[in-house]
Amino acid sequence: MESKINRYSKQLILINSLFILVWLVISVFPFIWTFWGSFKVKADFFSRADWMFAVTGVNTLIETGDTSTVKAYVESWTEGEFWKATMNTIIITVSVVTISLFLGTLGAYALSRSTYKYTFWILIAALIFRAMPHITLVSGYLFPFFQLNVWGILPTTIIVLVAINQPFTLWLLYSFFKTVPKELDESALIDGCSYFQAFRYVIMPVMWPGVVTAGLFSMMLAYNDFTVTSLLLNQQNYTMVPKINAYLGTIEHSGNYMWAVSSVVSATAPLFMIIMFFQRQLISGLTAGAVKG
Amino acid sequence: MPHKTFFWFFFPSGLAMLLFIGLPIISSFFQSLHIEPEQILMEVEKCDPFGCKTETKVDIEATTKLQEEQPLGRFNGLGTYGDRNHLAFEEIKEAWSNSSSIGEFTDILLNLPFYKALLFTLTFCFAVTPPVVILGFIVALSINTITKSLKGPTIFGVILPMIVTPLIGSLVLFWMIDAKGILGATIQYLFDDPNLSLKSSSQLTWITLIIYGIWHNTPFAFVVFYAALQTVPQDPIEAAIIDGASRYDRVRHIVIPHLYPVATFIILICLMDNFRVLEPIIGFAAEGVAQSLSWMIYNDLRSENKMLFGSAGATSMLTIIGVAFLLTPVLIRTWREFRTER
Numbered sequence: 001m002e003s004k005i006n007r008y009s010k011q012l013i014l015i016n017s018l019f020i021l022v023w024l025v026i027s028v029f030p031f032i033w034t035f036w037g038s039f040k041v042k043a044d045f046f047s048r049a050d051w052m053f054a055v056t057g058v059n060t061l062i063e064t065g066d067t068s069t070v071k072a073y074v075e076s077w078t079e080g081e082f083w084k085a086t087m088n089t090i091i092i093t094v095s096v097v098t099i100s101l102f103l104g105t106l107g108a109y110a111l112s113r114s115t116y117k118y119t120f121w122i123l124i125a126a127l128i129f130r131a132m133p134h135i136t137l138v139s140g141y142l143f144p145f146f147q148l149n150v151w152g153i154l155p156t157t158i159i160v161l162v163a164i165n166q167p168f169t170l171w172l173l174y175s176f177f178k179t180v181p182k183e184l185d186e187s188a189l190i191d192g193c194s195y196f197q198a199f200r201y202v203i204m205p206v207m208w209p210g211v212v213t214a215g216l217f218s219m220m221l222a223y224n225d226f227t228v229t230s231l232l233l234n235q236q237n238y239t240m241v242p243k244i245n246a247y248l249g250t251i252e253h254s255g256n257y258m259w260a261v262s263s264v265v266s267a268t269a270p271l272f273m274i275i276m277f278f279q280r281q282l283i284s285g286l287t288a289g290a291v292k293g
Numbered sequence: 294m295p296h297k298t299f300f301w302f303f304f305p306s307g308l309a310m311l312l313f314i315g316l317p318i319i320s321s322f323f324q325s326l327h328i329e330p331e332q333i334l335m336e337v338e339k340c341d342p343f344g345c346k347t348e349t350k351v352d353i354e355a356t357t358k359l360q361e362e363q364p365l366g367r368f369n370g371l372g373t374y375g376d377r378n379h380l381a382f383e384e385i386k387e388a389w390s391n392s393s394s395i396g397e398f399t400d401i402l403l404n405l406p407f408y409k410a411l412l413f414t415l416t417f418c419f420a421v422t423p424p425v426v427i428l429g430f431i432v433a434l435s436i437n438t439i440t441k442s443l444k445g446p447t448i449f450g451v452i453l454p455m456i457v458t459p460l461i462g463s464l465v466l467f468w469m470i471d472a473k474g475i476l477g478a479t480i481q482y483l484f485d486d487p488n489l490s491l492k493s494s495s496q497l498t499w500i501t502l503i504i505y506g507i508w509h510n511t512p513f514a515f516v517v518f519y520a521a522l523q524t525v526p527q528d529p530i531e532a533a534i535i536d537g538a539s540r541y542d543r544v545r546h547i548v549i550p551h552l553y554p555v556a557t558f559i560i561l562i563c564l565m566d567n568f569r570v571l572e573p574i575i576g577f578a579a580e581g582v583a584q585s586l587s588w589m590i591y592n593d594l595r596s597e598n599k600m601l602f603g604s605a606g607a608t609s610m611l612t613i614i615g616v617a618f619l620l621t622p623v624l625i626r627t628w629r630e631f632r633t634e635r
Contacts, residue, residue: 127623133569163312167310231591283516
């Protein structure tokens with residue numbers, strides 16, 4: 001697209017590259033630093049004497065006999081029961097993504113194909129629901145959940161996360177379904193398909209990009225959630241994020257602090273991998289509602 | 294699509310939203326009208342050889358019985374909304390009549406828990422949003438100009454702060470800013486003050502939180518601006534170049550006007566998302582000096598044996614009113630869009 005007249009001067013390219021470089025460092029360096037530091041002992045990562053210790057690992061060498069150690073990882077995964085938190089996160093994430101895509105595609109398809117006015121009001125209601133701070137919803141859940149005796153277990157949290165996620169999923173999938181031409185399912189209906197068959201065999205096969213995008217966002221919500229999981233799950237069922245917070249609660253035990261650091265790395269690494277593969281879908285989802293000309 | 298088909302398609306999703314988003318709001322409101330039951334006291338006469346004394350003790354049996362009868366506590370009407378931890382009408386009235394100057398009055402007002410939290414929440418919202426929009430725009434402009442092969446990895450690096458959950462993001466920064474961490478130590482060195490710590494004063498903590506907010510939210514603004522930049526028409530830009538417009542003029546008069554609607558979208562979403570700020574406060578361990586409305590609710594619900602449902606419900610309702618104010622422009626915008634579509 002670059003036309004010849006719109007060429008950049010040398011100084012501009014230089015300033016521009018410099019700026020991007022600085023910005024990249026600001027965005028990425030904290031994660032590299034934490035990754036590096038997670039292989040050190042606490043005395044190095046939080047060094048009173050000299051922050052360079054975190055790079056060279058002086059105290060790590062003294063304490064463990066090597067300049068880097070996986071002690072924090074091993075301990076947090078075994079003794080700290082981070083494996084359990086990981087399992088819970090996987091169960092919650094997979095269930096939330098599956099269920100919310102199932103409900104979301106059905107609902108959004110109906111919203112995009114109905115011509116009645118109530119679809120508009122449903123979408124507005126979904127928008128209002130999306131704006132509700134999650135913590136205000138949690139304050140409404142706790143009491144009934146205690147009374148019904150369903151507090152603290154995974155299924156409750158899964159349903160709650162699915163519901164919280166619905167408004168956004170509906171809007172996202174709605175805008176994707178709108179791009180699929182109506183003629184496609186109309187011709188299927190004329191050929192004798194029921195609405196469900198048209199949805200299942202004609203529309204869904206061309207909807208995969210949208211479904212992947214919506215799935216990605218559901219995954220991020222379920223994987224990253226702190227508000228709901230920390231208040232609706234009991235300690236044994238904690239997912240990764242509240243677990244990390246729980247490690248911090250016991251600062252006095254200095255070993256635990258490095259558990260939190262190593263767990264942060266354990267929790268973010270898979271997420272970054274997934275985003276690396278699905279970056280395009282993520283960006284298309286973020287811009288679905290924003291850019292219309 | 295006939296009504297009946299629509300109903301069955303939409304039913305599962307609608308039911309989920311109604312049960313777990315609609316009902317909790319009503320439940321929250323209902324809770325806010327009640328207050329935890331008081332402990333029932335009883336007088337016990339204790340006699341020993343030196344005489345009899347009456348003592349007041351908590352009647353545990355009766356208290357438990359009352360809790361079982363009324364698990365939600367007793368009805369309190371709108372009382373919780375007016376108490377010291379919420380709108381604090383009495384305290385304000387008293388402060389108004391007792392304080393000699395406006396300054397003194399605001400001092401007292403902003404030390405009341407609810408107003409303190411409101412002040413922080415609003416400060417956070419309105420201090421984070423403008424830099425986010427401006428930085429996001431600049432980053433988008435400059436990434437738009439680099440070579441295509443470098444764009445993918447660069448964008449990946451830039452969006453990382455947005456992908457991680459706020460708790461983890463704030464922890465990662467917090468560990469660096471810690472007086473014993475790399476940034477904290479460097480700042481101490483630069484200012485030549487070994488006791489300087491970003492945790493030491495409330496202003497510095499607020500600034501740290503705001504910087505975190507900018508760091509976390511800029512990628513979102515960047516992504517949306519970047520996508521919008523791809524839709525800027527090239528013809529007027531080329532015409533402007535031929536007419537001799539400088540690069541700055543082109544951005545100022547063609548690109549920015551094109552991006553106005555996108556910018557308002559970013560501002561609204563940013564304000565709404567930051568209004569619920571909670572995790573950074575926990576991550577930075579800043580509860581002492583910076584409380585937000587969400588944090589007040591979280592704090593009421595955190596303890597496992599004595600949750601203050603009434604108080605949490607009342608703060609939730611007040612927060613929802615705040616969200617409603619921020620939401621109105623979004624709703625108006627959506628409504629207009631729908632009208633033009635039809």
